[in-house]
Amino acid sequence: MLKTFAKGGVHPPENKISAHQKLEKLPLPKTVFIPISQHIGAPAVPVVEKNSEVKTGQVIAKSGGFVSANIHSSVTGKVIKIDDVLDSTGYKQKCIVIESTGDEWVEGVDLTDTLVTEINDSPEEIINKINAAGIVGLGGATFPSHVKLSVPKDKKVNVLIINAVECEPYLTSDHQIMLEKADEIMVGIQILKKALNVTKALIGIENNKPDAIEHFTSIAANYEGIEVFGLKVKYPQGGEKQLIKALINREVPSLKLPLDVGTVVHNVGTAFAVYQAVQKNKPLVERVVTVTGKSVRKPSNFITRIGTPVNELIEAAGGLPEDTGKVINGGPMMGKAINSLEIPVTKGTSGILIIPEEESSRRPVQNCIRCAKCVSVCPMGLEPFLLMTLSEKRMWEREEKERVLDCMECGSCSYICPSDRPLLDYIRLGKSSVNKIIRSRNKK
Amino acid sequence: MSSLVIITIISLSAIGIFAAVILYYAAQKFKVYEDPRIGQVEELLPSANCGGCGFPGCRNFAEALVKADSLDDLYCPVGGNETMANIAKFLGHEATEKEPYIAVLRCNGACEFRPPVNKYDGARSCKIESNLYSGDTGCQYGCLGHGDCVEVCNFDALYMDPITGLPVVNQDNCTACGKCVEECPKDLFELRPKGKKDRRIFVACRNEDKGGIAKKSCSVACIGCGKCVKVCPFDAITMENFLAYIDPIKCKLCRKCVPECPTNAIHEINFPPRKVKTEETDKETATTENNENTEIKSSDTN
Numbered sequence: 001m002l003k004t005f006a007k008g009g010v011h012p013p014e015n016k017i018s019a020h021q022k023l024e025k026l027p028l029p030k031t032v033f034i035p036i037s038q039h040i041g042a043p044a045v046p047v048v049e050k051n052s053e054v055k056t057g058q059v060i061a062k063s064g065g066f067v068s069a070n071i072h073s074s075v076t077g078k079v080i081k082i083d084d085v086l087d088s089t090g091y092k093q094k095c096i097v098i099e100s101t102g103d104e105w106v107e108g109v110d111l112t113d114t115l116v117t118e119i120n121d122s123p124e125e126i127i128n129k130i131n132a133a134g135i136v137g138l139g140g141a142t143f144p145s146h147v148k149l150s151v152p153k154d155k156k157v158n159v160l161i162i163n164a165v166e167c168e169p170y171l172t173s174d175h176q177i178m179l180e181k182a183d184e185i186m187v188g189i190q191i192l193k194k195a196l197n198v199t200k201a202l203i204g205i206e207n208n209k210p211d212a213i214e215h216f217t218s219i220a221a222n223y224e225g226i227e228v229f230g231l232k233v234k235y236p237q238g239g240e241k242q243l244i245k246a247l248i249n250r251e252v253p254s255l256k257l258p259l260d261v262g263t264v265v266h267n268v269g270t271a272f273a274v275y276q277a278v279q280k281n282k283p284l285v286e287r288v289v290t291v292t293g294k295s296v297r298k299p300s301n302f303i304t305r306i307g308t309p310v311n312e313l314i315e316a317a318g319g320l321p322e323d324t325g326k327v328i329n330g331g332p333m334m335g336k337a338i339n340s341l342e343i344p345v346t347k348g349t350s351g352i353l354i355i356p357e358e359e360s361s362r363r364p365v366q367n368c369i370r371c372a373k374c375v376s377v378c379p380m381g382l383e384p385f386l387l388m389t390l391s392e393k394r395m396w397e398r399e400e401k402e403r404v405l406d407c408m409e410c411g412s413c414s415y416i417c418p419s420d421r422p423l424l425d426y427i428r429l430g431k432s433s434v435n436k437i438i439r440s441r442n443k444k
Numbered sequence: 445m446s447s448l449v450i451i452t453i454i455s456l457s458a459i460g461i462f463a464a465v466i467l468y469y470a471a472q473k474f475k476v477y478e479d480p481r482i483g484q485v486e487e488l489l490p491s492a493n494c495g496g497c498g499f500p501g502c503r504n505f506a507e508a509l510v511k512a513d514s515l516d517d518l519y520c521p522v523g524g525n526e527t528m529a530n531i532a533k534f535l536g537h538e539a540t541e542k543e544p545y546i547a548v549l550r551c552n553g554a555c556e557f558r559p560p561v562n563k564y565d566g567a568r569s570c571k572i573e574s575n576l577y578s579g580d581t582g583c584q585y586g587c588l589g590h591g592d593c594v595e596v597c598n599f600d601a602l603y604m605d606p607i608t609g610l611p612v613v614n615q616d617n618c619t620a621c622g623k624c625v626e627e628c629p630k631d632l633f634e635l636r637p638k639g640k641k642d643r644r645i646f647v648a649c650r651n652e653d654k655g656g657i658a659k660k661s662c663s664v665a666c667i668g669c670g671k672c673v674k675v676c677p678f679d680a681i682t683m684e685n686f687l688a689y690i691d692p693i694k695c696k697l698c699r700k701c702v703p704e705c706p707t708n709a710i711h712e713i714n715f716p717p718r719k720v721k722t723e724e725t726d727k728e729t730a731t732t733e734n735n736e737n738t739e740i741k742s743s744d745t746n
Contacts (some may be wrong), residue, residue, distance in 0.1 A: 032677075090578025091577070091584055296582060336576065361563075365567075422567035425567040425569075425576075426572065429571055429572050429575060433574055
């Protein structure tokens with residue numbers, strides 16, 4: 001029996017169209033738009049000014065607090081402006097706009113492909129390097145990685161979990177990076193282990209990537225204390241709490257962190273970025289982005305510089321198909337539709353999904369028929385139909401008691417609902433309202 | 445047979461008397477003294493339970509009124525000066541007098557002036573839409589038109605205009621409780637003094653974009669040109685982030701700014717027709733008279 005998490009889950013069509021498309025370097029963009037807030041936490045503070053000359057890898061915005069991350073220039077060139085630019089939500093966000101003239105890296109960065117397996121840094125040095133390189137969780141949550149690695153003294157971590165599940169349909173960026181950069185990822189995992197002072201690392205991969213499981217298992221044999229597990233295909237297995245349950249059968253209590261059950265979860269993409277930061281001194285200025293969709297001419301996995309406008313990626317994947325109805329930043333389950341193709345790729349962009357017109361609209365909402373499908377698929381054991389009703393009736397206190405804050409917005413409920421009710425939309429409203437109430441309560 | 449009836453009557457009566465005695469003593473022992481004035485003050489209040497005073501309901505407000513030493517910070521916007529005077533008289537305090545307020549909508553972007561640029565097909569709720577993204581028109585500051593404000597209004601003072609897609613304030617019903625101000629995710633409502641003879645002038649826009657961008661997304665947006673600031677003889681208009689704001693206290697309702705606005709973003713309400721009549725203003729003022737009771741359509745927009 002393959003491992004998986006206990007409660008709920010759905011299995012949407014996988015549609016991994018871009019699987020096995022080799023990682024391809026996207027040509028350098030002419031202009032990059034680098035938002036100063038690409039992570040959870042305080043926005044970074046710009047340290048360059050208009051007309052400053054910057055090199056690739058140079059810090060252009062310094063981390064604005066402990067839970068924050070440095071931001072580096074992804075090209076060599078001149079800062080044209082620091083201004084408000086529309087982001088993927090249509091609201092304005094401060095961006096550093098750089099006109100690219102070339103690709104000259106800052107000094108001290110090792111750009112060769114040679115594998116460096118020896119880890120010379122102490123745990124503190126590793127965390128400092130990761131902090132300096134501006135690494136955030138590349139699975140999409142963009143939580144600053146150095147914060148996850150700085151374990152408080154009263155907590156103990158005994159196992160590191162590497163998230164290679166990629167349960168979102170369509171997306172293949174992690175899959176491809178696993179096939180091509182396996183050795184680097186393994187060294188990255190060893191670095192993370194050293195930083196956390198643990199001896200064991202578990203890698204969870206869903207069973208729809210048998211080649212990755214095989215490849216990883218054979219390579220992991222060369223490294224100490226790394227085990228690879230194939231997992232049953234079930235969404236949202238890539239959720240932190242679900243993966244912990246699946247791999248080590250521990251349940252993270254409500255509103256607690258993985259740290260509280262003695263583990264830390266990192267994404268494979270993050271492990272690769274950690275390898276580059278620690279062994280090669282290379283800051284996080286590029287990431288793998290899947291560009292895919294049923295009508296896309298050339299579905300691809302691009303190594304993309306942060307700040308590249310989305311339309312350049314789509315152009316490289318064969319242009320915007322004629323029947324496009326919607327472009328989504330992320331996967332089909334948790335991604336959000338964007339309303340402009342000018343928006344830049346950020347550290348959290350794992351994919352750009354182009355949905356044809358006929359699949360892009362929601363079906364009309366019907367009445368709840370009390371089938372309880374949403375209850376049975378909720379991986380957190382919540383009652384989505386109830387939370388939605390409570391949101392509609394604005395009963396926030398009751399909603400808080402019903403553990404609305406445990407919702408991780410995976411969208412399984414909205415996906416399964418036979419009446420096409422906008423469950424997740426209302427639950428999100430409930431979450432933000434409850435959070436507001438808690439914040440004002442804490443102030444008092 | 446008859447003895448059974450008698451026994452039943454006697455035993456039930458005994459139980460009844462016993463229970464009554466217990467209840468009587470319990471009532472004496474656990475009696476909670478409550479100021480009888482609270483109930484009386486509550487009766488003087490309008491019983492709207494709207495929360496406009498800052499308390500959860502009229503009862504809580506009544507308690508606060510009875511406890512308070514002076515009524516300076518306590519005011520019931522629904523009942524207004526009359527109710528507050530009655531309460532003050534009853535409690536023997538000085539009455540607080542406030543100018544009556546009313547809610548105004550600071551968005552002018554009807555569908556014809558602010559065309560949609562993308563399609564939103566999610567849940568019909570402004571809060572949900574604004575949580576997700578900036579909205580289906582080019583203006584990120586404007587009304588989303590799902591009517592969250594209409595839903596929370598307890599006084600039937602708001603309704604959605606199907607043609608403009610904007611909510612309309614019914615000024616006879618609006619009590620300035622502030623529910624809509626709180627609810628609107630775009631912060632479009634403002635409570636402003638009702639004004640002399642119910643006349644008001646305000647900027648019906650919240651767009652903080654630079655002129656060109658604002659105008660592109662909405663043809664009736666405030667473009668921050670500053671003409672109104674220059675023409676105002678009372679320094680009542682301030683310009684911040686390319687958006688004009690008219691201070692209702694300084695404004696003397698002279699109406700000089702209204703015709704200056706190149707995008708008709710300044711609204712005047714309940715004013716008589718202008719004296720100088722060109723053909724165009726003639727038509728405009730005629731519509732003002734027709735719309736005396738509506739907030740949104742002022743002489744400028746029609």
